[in-house]
Amino acid sequence: MSTDTSRLANRGSLWLPIWAGLCASLVGIGLARFAYTPLLPALIDAHWFPATAVVYLGAANLAGYLIGALAGRPLAARWSNVTVLRGMMLLVTVSFFACAWPQSQVWFFAWRLVSGISGGVIMVLAATSILPHVAAKRRGLASGAIFLGIGLGIAASGTLVPLLLSHGLQLTWLGLGALALLLSASSWFGWPREHLHAPSEPIETKHQASLGVQVLFVQYALMAAGLVAPMMFLVDYVSRGLGAGIHGGALIWTLYGIGAIVGPVIYGFVADHVGARSAIRWVLLIQLVALGCLLESRNLITLGAASVVIGSFPPGIVPLALARVHQLVPGRVAQNTTWSRATVSFASFQAIAGYAYSAMFSASQGHYGLLFAVAGAAIGLALLAELALLWKGSLERNTAAGAG
Incomplete structure (x- = not known):
């Protein structure tokens, strides 16, 4: 083990790069994407842009x-991971400041697009720059801590942004920019200096791994489709x-935000202890039950509990999917x-x-149940894909045992 690895293996120094990753996910995804949602009515009321343009501008981030x-x-191949990550955080910061002065729709769209690009780059590079320095048995918890920033951003969208809006729309954008700048500065020297090769870990057979990766891609896509409907329409539904009323919706969104905060760490912890594959299976099943509550119950207490579970899902599945990749694929580059x-x-x-749900909502004249049912179907298909893979592996083992 190198000297640098030994230092990072120390618990105290380990949290410095994890803090850098948390700040990156908070700035690049948590704030850049989710802080826009509570700004929608304010942008329309302030006549910065027409209502239709505000929705279109919001899609620029996606x-x-x-x-x-x-x-x-x-x-990352052209420059170092750390250089790119620092640059992306600064770009998001600049985008916040730029959005404080709406020169035109093109100007605003461009900066929202830039913030989205930065978030995508951060999602790809942040955790993979840090996890090779972390012991394998603690990577789930570490990645959960890194992506906790997404949950904090969701929570901030329902707490910090309304407070800033009380001082005006322009000052809100400037306040977000100042926060992003502070987080960027605090994490600047926290990134690991070297790219280390992760130690070899037990993986599945080549055939199983290849099939497993394909199934993971399908599952991850279905999870994305499943989480969008509650994220977009839960508050409006309540x-x-x-x-x-507004207060009921705000309460539900607060509970959703609490789930978003605890989700990444809990999911990562579970992945460390039961394995990523089992964790994904259980999370999908629980998520399916929570979506069922949205469809069947009108009780606010039940819906509040379901909202915590549903809120844990968008940021929580990221460390699970990443842990599954590490489980299936050998070698850091791969x-x-x-x-x-x-x-x-x-x-x-x-x-x-996002666009499909909007179209369905319009075509069905505001049928929330349809949207949540489609989301549940997506989660159900993701679970069935996992069960099918499990059944196939069991069948192959039984066949091999019979042949032996």
């Missing part, structure tokens, strides 16, 4: 995220669909490439699902 997921590895492709799969279906 499009940029897909571009960033594709560009992450090529950028506020208007159930007649609970793992990084596979993770990049998984992120592209997720980003593509997330963007497609």
